[in-house]
Amino acid sequence: MMKQIALPLTILGLIACSGPSQAQFSGQVVLQPAGCQDVGSCTIAENFGFTDQYGVGWEADAGFRTDGASIPKWAQRFAGVPFDPSYVLAAVLHDWYSKSERPVRGWFQTQRMFHEALLATGVSESRAALLYAGVLIGSGKWINAIASKPCPTLDFCVNGVVTEQRLVRLPETFGTNDYATDYATMAARIEAEGLTSQAQIEALAREVRPDDIYLFNPSGSIMDENSSEI
Numbered sequence: 001m002m003k004q005i006a007l008p009l010t011i012l013g014l015i016a017c018s019g020p021s022q023a024q025f026s027g028q029v030v031l032q033p034a035g036c037q038d039v040g041s042c043t044i045a046e047n048f049g050f051t052d053q054y055g056v057g058w059e060a061d062a063g064f065r066t067d068g069a070s071i072p073k074w075a076q077r078f079a080g081v082p083f084d085p086s087y088v089l090a091a092v093l094h095d096w097y098s099k100s101e102r103p104v105r106g107w108f109q110t111q112r113m114f115h116e117a118l119l120a121t122g123v124s125e126s127r128a129a130l131l132y133a134g135v136l137i138g139s140g141k142w143i144n145a146i147a148s149k150p151c152p153t154l155d156f157c158v159n160g161v162v163t164e165q166r167l168v169r170l171p172e173t174f175g176t177n178d179y180a181t182d183y184a185t186m187a188a189r190i191e192a193e194g195l196t197s198q199a200q201i202e203a204l205a206r207e208v209r210p211d212d213i214y215l216f217n218p219s220g221s222i223m224d225e226n227s228s229e230i
Contacts, residue, residue, distance in 0.1 A: 106220030
């Protein structure tokens with residue numbers, strides 16, 4: 001029989017999150033086989049999920065293979081190791097929704113869920129900020145490029161009928177030189193200035209990467225400049 005390691009949510013603990021309701025987990029993360037954390041790849045043996053503060057459910061299926069939190073070795077002194085029990089639940093859910101062939105949730109929504117789930121498992125605000133910064137600039141990204149009428153006065157805004165739509169994706173950049181440089185900059189600023197909130201970390205990411213369309217489009221949609229409808 002394959003050995004497995006369970007991380008009960010009752011041990012990890014739950015805390016209330018600010019917002020319309022209290023975030024909560026269901027089930028438990030069961031990693032298999034035993035010792036899989038040491039080789040950097042584990043399979044979850046049971047379904048488990050998370051309901052965020054807005055009542056939106058997020059669930060990972062049994063049989064999913066995960067590498068935990070995607071943290072390069074050089075960055076582990078800032079953020080921790082990939083299978084740290086304090087944040088592995090958030091990492092597995094982030095993996096599930098980020099690595100789907102056809103994402104069912106928006107990229108920004110998924111990153112914000114990750115940050116909320118970190119706090120819900122008791123990760124400190126300062127550590128959650130460092131982990132959130134990492135996914136904002138390093139995780140694989142996706143966005144809907146749509147053909148529609150742009151808003152008359154606002155940037156990053158559409159208000160017409162969608163006539164075409166396509167998914168645009170970028171691969172994750174963890175481990176690249178650009179990621180290393182930008183993450184080091186963000187980590188230093190976070191620690192020096194005591195930045196902890198989602199809004200603060202997102203603003204910092206936009207400052208560090210002013211040309212990143214994904215960071216400037218929380219709606220998950222952009223105008224498709226290649227469409228004949230535009």
